[in-house]
Amino acid sequence: MTQADESTSAAARRGLERARRRRGVLAAASATCVLCLVLVVVFADRARRADEASLPGRLAAVELLGFADLALNSGARWLRHPSQVEPAAAMADLPAALDSEPAGGAIAPPVQVLGAGARDVEVVRGPLP
């Protein structure tokens, strides 16, 4: 075998070695990705199971209140219980329609409008007389 042949085969070996290493890296990265996705599924399943345990309590609270609306809008009266106050609320969310609340707004609406005439509460430390 000539020197040129030897250097060519050495280069080919190095090339093969590099390719093998890259395949190893790809396999490791793929395994990490799959593991992360599996972990997400496992955690999601665990969260669902934990939720099953607390569900009776939440349902008892909903049954007590009488409505299932989520407590996400305490600023606007007409949106705290859309199912009760504005059953067609979904229709107010058409694209380009004026939003009935400043959803996503960095600046809150003028609260004087929401609380016109309202008087403030005061905390009285217990025990009460």
Place this chain on the structure above:
Amino acid sequence: MKRHIALLDYALGALKRRGRRNLAIVFGLAVVVGSFAAVLFLTDALRAEFARSIDVTPDLTVQRVVAGRPALIESSASDGLRSLPGVRSARARIWGYLFIPSLEANVTIVGRREGELGAALATGVVSGRDIDEAVPGEAIVGQALAQRLGLHLGDGLAVPQAQEIRVLEVVGLFEGDSAIHTADVIVVSETDARGLLSVPEDQATDIAVALTTPDEAGVVANRAVQDLGSVRVLDKRLLRRTYELTFDARGGLLAAALVPALIALLLLAWERLTGLGEVERREIGVLKAIGWGISDVLTARMWESAIIAVFGAALGLVGAYLFVFVGGAPGLSAALFGWSTLYPELDLVPAVDAAQLASLLGAVVVPFVAVSIVPAFQAAAIDPDRAMRGLR
């Protein structure tokens, strides 16, 4: 198989040679997939929570409508409704809102009778004890409200009325599990609720109707409208659909706002993949000169795109999950929920199914791989002689 492994080797080498560019595309793809997935995760979790809860609410809710707006209804209307066939129970409810200026928020006042809290106390969702109707001013308070006001069991809350100040004593607290429904709620006796909300003795906010057969909701609703005149009857089954639409619309709007980001990413990918550099052209020229066919070059380039797409999408999905269910979706939740100051501490439960995930990946990853086909074909069709001589 051997051919594909060899082409994969080449694709990996090419990915490494253009490492920074490919990392940027993986990152961009992860951000776009993650943004879409976060909207999907959040919307579905909220929709599922509502769907789980609505089963225990009244089948029908009857509201008086005056001038097209909900108004108080006569409590006696519940007697007429109770006598209708198919009606199991009809109950006049007292509830409403009280604005608290210092919180810049409305709290929901709910009037309940003694003993109705039995199930809530038994499940532990309420700590403390039941309200005693004989003692005026006893209240059970939602968690977010109690935290904002610094209220504990035994404390009092002085609520100004028209002529007097009514002091509510906190005898119970809703626990964190139920915060998504009870964060801003104060449950008091019906008498206190009437006083706080200025509801006259013979009137109520609405009437909750439970049916023996929920399928008869339409018939009973028609009878209620006939008998009571100007009323609006809310059917639980329709409300379920309406609420789903509300979240669909909000989630859809947010997702629509993200479409430009997807388009921008596809344009970026197109620009990056079409702009073959001198070195790449020469490389492809050499490969074709030593015997690579168009399909070989095409396959190698597709491997590159597929690896970028798969890793970008996986990174985006995992990131979105952590962002929504571990981090509580900061920023995004504000856009989806709307303005409020009494946000509950959300303990959202994942509710996305495989079909939705598949459609999400299809909407982002498939266009990404598709957009790389044309540049790949252009690269594969290079004339080797011209490419090696550096000619265009």
